[in-house]
Amino acid sequence: MSRRISLIAVALPTVAILASCTLQRSSSSASGALASSARADDHMAHMNAADLSLPAMRSSGVQQGIAGLPASTNTAPARLKASPRHAEWVKIAWDAGSADSIMAWVVYPASPNSRAKAPVVVVVHEIFGLSTWVRGVADQVAADGFIAIAPDFLSKVRGGPSSVELPADSARKLIAGVNAADRNRAIAAAANYGMMLPSAQQKYAVIGYCWGGQTVFMHAVNGGLKGFSGGVAFYGLPYTTGGTPATATTAAVPASINTDSIAKISKPVLLLNGSKDARIAAAMPALDSIMKAMKKDYSGTNYDGATHGFLRAQDDPKATRDEAEEAANLAATKDGWPKTIAFLKKNLGVK
Numbered sequence: 001m002s003r004r005i006s007l008i009a010v011a012l013p014t015v016a017i018l019a020s021c022t023l024q025r026s027s028s029s030a031s032g033a034l035a036s037s038a039r040a041d042d043h044m045a046h047m048n049a050a051d052l053s054l055p056a057m058r059s060s061g062v063q064q065g066i067a068g069l070p071a072s073t074n075t076a077p078a079r080l081k082a083s084p085r086h087a088e089w090v091k092i093a094w095d096a097g098s099a100d101s102i103m104a105w106v107v108y109p110a111s112p113n114s115r116a117k118a119p120v121v122v123v124v125h126e127i128f129g130l131s132t133w134v135r136g137v138a139d140q141v142a143a144d145g146f147i148a149i150a151p152d153f154l155s156k157v158r159g160g161p162s163s164v165e166l167p168a169d170s171a172r173k174l175i176a177g178v179n180a181a182d183r184n185r186a187i188a189a190a191a192n193y194g195m196m197l198p199s200a201q202q203k204y205a206v207i208g209y210c211w212g213g214q215t216v217f218m219h220a221v222n223g224g225l226k227g228f229s230g231g232v233a234f235y236g237l238p239y240t241t242g243g244t245p246a247t248a249t250t251a252a253v254p255a256s257i258n259t260d261s262i263a264k265i266s267k268p269v270l271l272l273n274g275s276k277d278a279r280i281a282a283a284m285p286a287l288d289s290i291m292k293a294m295k296k297d298y299s300g301t302n303y304d305g306a307t308h309g310f311l312r313a314q315d316d317p318k319a320t321r322d323e324a325e326e327a328a329n330l331a332a333t334k335d336g337w338p339k340t341i342a343f344l345k346k347n348l349g350v351k
Helices: 075-084 132-143 168-177 180-195 210-223 284-291 323-348
Strands: 005-008 087-093 100-109 118-124 147-149 200-209 228-234 270-274 298-303
Touching: 075 132, 087 132, 087 180, 100 132, 100 180, 100 200, 118 132, 118 168, 118 180, 118 323, 132 147, 147 180, 168 210, 180 200, 180 210, 200 210, 200 323, 210 228, 210 270, 228 323, 270 284, 284 298, 298 323
Parallel strands: 005 087, 118 147, 118 200, 200 228, 228 270, 270 298
Antiparallel strands: 087 100, 100 147
């Protein structure tokens, strides 16, 4: 199927962004109000060097990965090249009257019933930008029966919408300039574009990875648009409240999940993480307790031995092989992706 560039700018309704969603970490003041922050991604501040470096892609020939699962980093190019699904680049207006546009990769499901309408899934990329791998994830989302839209959240800060893939290091540096309000605006613009397609149902969900996983929580706290039905966060946490440093007489108080923001979540959320990402794994018990206490529709899974970015890594070999880690990442993918699709189908009403 040909991949054409469709330069489409659609008028979208203005999206109201809650003031409490303009940052990732709240202040620890008595009022509990969320304070503004210069850092666009507190999530990144605690990632290790391996997580901040995208592994080099190695040629896998015609290998396309495992059918029914998203491709890995190494198998994504071949998967995209062989995909039977129609995919295209589109430009989407940020909102009504905006001169700025977002570039997005859209993939349509191949349905035996040409009149069947599908719900929309917005795919939020990692700190590495809208990569070939993320487009491969969108292709698998479409293979599973949804209209997949992967917007380039860097469209504005990179100087304008483009279908040219940025080097991972460049994307990582630029992404610090994308604040929480623009993350929600980008999701809203992509979701609206999708829901206004003739082949779409008027409901959507969001899935995201790393920086994108945190963005999923932000959108759930924000409340989304009419039609928002839930989100899947891969290795990303919600807003946290900053801790306090130790003094000569008092112990340090660690950062914690911000309960005020969690209280605003009204749609189902699923969190999937690898246990080797201790930063997120350590926070999951508290998050689970808060979600249960607030009677939220939430489930979290922490996969033993899997890494941050396990869905991308799978069993792709690193320069220094770790076969146990590769096996754990692949096992997490084989369990996590069916969980993701089951979640999407349930909450988007797909049988």
